[in-house]
Amino acid sequence: MPIIEALGRIDEITRTVAALEGREVTAPTGRSDSAAAFAPVLAAQQPSTVGAAPGAGAATGRAIVDEAKTYLGVPYVLGGNDRSGIDCSGLVQQVLGTLGIEAPRRVSQQQHIGTEVGSLAEAQPGDLIVTHNADHVVIYAGDGMIVHAPYEGRTVSYQPNYLTDADIQTIRRVAPAEPAPAAASAAPIAASAMPAATSLAGAGIDRQALTDLLLAAQLQALLRSAS
Template identity: 45%
Template sequence: MASEGHLVSMTEAIGRIQSIQSMLQQLSQGVLPQASSAGTTASTGTRAPSGGAASSTDSASFAQALSSAVGGSGALSGVITGMATGAMTGDAVAADAKKYVGVPYVWGGTNPAVGMDCSGFVQRVFKDLGVDLPRVVSDQMRQGTPVASLAQAKPGDLLVSFGGEHISIYLGNGKAIDAPVPGQTIQIRDAWEQQSNLTAIRRIVPAGGS
């Protein structure tokens, strides 16, 4: 079971991501969130030079600085980088999902401070990254695009099993993460789903570089 300190840190991280997201949005539109080389600030609405749009290099540099400022964790770094480039990937989904390891399974749960069930966990991970998914497996399994087989699955794909009774997030290399059953916690384990009991594999965001 996750410790109280872990949950507090996780909640703080989510809050930081949300505040950072708005700053990155300004950056992508060419509004500098800090003083420019000319000494002006974001509060003046100053636009970046050379056509009024910040370059992708500037975005990446700003993302790296933000990641360092919030502690530089792997999961948070992946989220920030995805926001800065404007392309959320399956790798970022997998990284974000891992921060919930140890949160208890609670049927119908959607709050990581209390506990989550399988679909509540999946919904929360994608919500962290700015992607809205329905609440229940039967609706989640209709989102995105189909993947033909487990052999073709990539990190961030959703594995739906037993006719829509369960859902997990594929991490790659034969591993998946899920909220299994009452009495257990969110955990990384071998992807036990096989072609015989898989109902669907869905890709919600691009696979990324894995």
């Protein structure tokens, strides 16, 4: 549901639930406190593409890592750009390209795509880590691991990250940031709403009203988790 539509229905749903409980409800004078409080929660549930590289709408950091791992064992070849042999920036370009993300060929160009991440501690799976002087680029895989094409005589590897912030020129996020998991489940609230839903059904209220009641329960759960 679009944010504006959801916010517009919060007051209506709240009044419906209150009426079922026999409480008095004052006429709204604008957006209610609950609607205002819920606005950032709703916004957080929307997919974010801010700062993502061009074409990154459907890609995720995990998908980048998974695709990079399909190159494990491919030999390092300077200037290589396929599974017969590949270098560090070629790996990045091919992996991102497969997922529909446009990426230039050279590390010196790749260091400018997406949006910058402040430090290694903030890195998420799929982020690109570029070393000083744009000498090398690796793909952060999460849990302190990286995927990269190291150097001549080696193959594409999945290994512990050996870089520190002192080694890093920039970290680039080329896929939308991963959303934070919800802090609470709506299930207990929805379950508590079922007696009222049964009353509505018995009174001949249509299915939309029942849907609204359950939506109200979900909104309440999210509001509680955000408080």
